[in-house]
Amino acid sequence: MTISLVVFDMAGTTVSDDGLVMRAFDAAFQDFPGDREAARQYAVDTMGQSKITVFTHLTGGDVEQAKRLNVAFESSYAALVHYVEPVDGAADVIARLRRKGIKTALTTGFSRDTTNAILDTLGWHDLADLTLTPAEAGRGRPYPDLVLTAVLKLGIDDVRTVATVGDTASDVLTGLRAGASVAAGVLTGAHDANTLREAGATHVLGSVRDLESGVLL
Numbered sequence: 001m002t003i004s005l006v007v008f009d010m011a012g013t014t015v016s017d018d019g020l021v022m023r024a025f026d027a028a029f030q031d032f033p034g035d036r037e038a039a040r041q042y043a044v045d046t047m048g049q050s051k052i053t054v055f056t057h058l059t060g061g062d063v064e065q066a067k068r069l070n071v072a073f074e075s076s077y078a079a080l081v082h083y084v085e086p087v088d089g090a091a092d093v094i095a096r097l098r099r100k101g102i103k104t105a106l107t108t109g110f111s112r113d114t115t116n117a118i119l120d121t122l123g124w125h126d127l128a129d130l131t132l133t134p135a136e137a138g139r140g141r142p143y144p145d146l147v148l149t150a151v152l153k154l155g156i157d158d159v160r161t162v163a164t165v166g167d168t169a170s171d172v173l174t175g176l177r178a179g180a181s182v183a184a185g186v187l188t189g190a191h192d193a194n195t196l197r198e199a200g201a202t203h204v205l206g207s208v209r210d211l212e213s214g215v216l217l
Helices: 020-031 038-047 051-058 063-084 089-101 110-124 145-151 168-178 193-198 209-217
Strands: 005-009 103-107 131-132 163-165 182-185 203-205
Touching: 005 089, 005 145, 005 193, 020 038, 020 089, 038 110, 051 063, 063 110, 089 103, 089 209, 131 145, 145 163, 145 168, 163 168, 163 209, 168 182, 168 193, 182 193, 182 209, 193 203, 203 209
Parallel strands: 005 103, 005 163, 103 131, 163 182, 182 203
Antiparallel strands: none
């Protein structure tokens, strides 16, 4: 089936931040009253999910404490955002897809403020047809909301013509739960090939650069 929309994850998939996500988590965990090592491992295991959702789980549902941790996380990441770089070839892939008439969306687990800071740093505000954060879709990964919101906003007729690309198990699950025919995992981010395959990845690619040759051709 011809692909009409590709939904890309940002950090770890199209954006390289050299571990800034975990550095920001570590900064937030300075104020965490529980087991910091266990919390850190949970953050690794759930990489790709909405950050406020992760903190809400870690605080046992204490929404106010989760919000404080999330603010600390977002502030720390924002202070380091000038270090982010594009994954090699990512912008070229997105630009080529758009020239072919394929819609593109960039999605993330960050807030809109942090997302905009990344887009500002990279000069990517006009790169994709759409950018989405969890707050704008309803729920973050691994729920299907980000992908389905992109489908609705971009006027896609059939979810089976959607491909998703991400570096975490949550990215893969999001694509599968949304009904995408392609839920590809890439090895430039948080999770390894076995983790991606166990999540149900339809393809495991070295990088987003391999999307066209490995999936779409």
